[in-house]
Amino acid sequence: MQLEEKKFLLDILTAIDSIDQYLDRKRDFQEYLNQKMLRRAVERELVPIARDYWRGDK
Secondary structure, rough: OHHHHHHHHHHHHHHHHHHHHHHHHOOHHHHHHHHHHHHHHHHHHHHHHHHHHHHHOO
16 A cells, blocks of 8 residues: 555544544434534545545545
8 A cells, every 4th residue: 555545544534533523422413413513523524535535636
């Protein structure tokens, strides 16, 4: 596995860990929808991964 691929996978793992902390082990989608700050925090973690993936930096 190349260094860039390892970095991409590490970025994904880091984002997942952060999202898990934001959710505090709660998996209530309605609560997620009702909390604007939580939604934005989760989205902020996902945007760089999606951007890199679609740009081809993976």
